[in-house]
Amino acid sequence: MIKKPMKITCLLLILLGTATVTQADTIADLQAKYTGEGAGPFTTESGRVLWQSEQQNSDGKPRSCGACHGSDLRLTGKHVVTGKIIEPMAPSANRQSLTEAGKIEKWFKRNCKWTLGRECSPQEKGDILSYLATQ
Numbered sequence: 001m002i003k004k005p006m007k008i009t010c011l012l013l014i015l016l017g018t019a020t021v022t023q024a025d026t027i028a029d030l031q032a033k034y035t036g037e038g039a040g041p042f043t044t045e046s047g048r049v050l051w052q053s054e055q056q057n058s059d060g061k062p063r064s065c066g067a068c069h070g071s072d073l074r075l076t077g078k079h080v081v082t083g084k085i086i087e088p089m090a091p092s093a094n095r096q097s098l099t100e101a102g103k104i105e106k107w108f109k110r111n112c113k114w115t116l117g118r119e120c121s122p123q124e125k126g127d128i129l130s131y132l133a134t135q
């Protein structure tokens with residue numbers, strides 16, 4: 001018979017372990033998919049450059065990923081148009097971020113179009129995920 005505090009500790013460790021594995025796994029799975037599409041290898045530096053680059057879009061105002069996600073990804077962001085609060089993107093600050101491949105792809109599509117005026121390539125998405133994983 002395991003004592004109660006021990007049981008709770010075990011349960012917490014299992015929960016923590018699962019969350020961590022899922023986040024890294026999701027990124028690895030997506031990058032494997034992009035590699036299958038002919039992209040790679042992926043670099044943190046290319047991802048950072050793209051993430052921080054400013055684009056001139058149709059309205060003439062500069063756009064960047066940080067416009068909504070903020071410059072420090074460990075903090076909450078704020079949607080530049082709607083004012084909606086965006087949870088921190090950094091895995092180090094938010095265990096829920098970057099855990100669902102479907103959600104990541106959906107937002108990649110929408111945000112790359114808004115920010116760059118086009119979809120991101122598999123190479124760009126893989127690079128950005130490498131960068132985000134280090135935050």
Ligand code: HEC
Pocket residue numbers: 051064065066067068069079080081086087089096097098099100103104107108111112114115116128
């Ligand atoms: C106009 C505002 C805006 C801009 C600019 C923006 N995003 Fe986002 N992004 C959002 C919102 C809103 C979410 C959804 C947040 C949520 O539901 O937790 C999101 C979520 C994401 C997610 C999914 C996060 C997760 O935890 O699954 C990724 C990946 C992402 N954005 C990438 C980018 C990239 C790459 C750029 C630049 C090319 C960018 N975003 C620029 C608003 C923006």
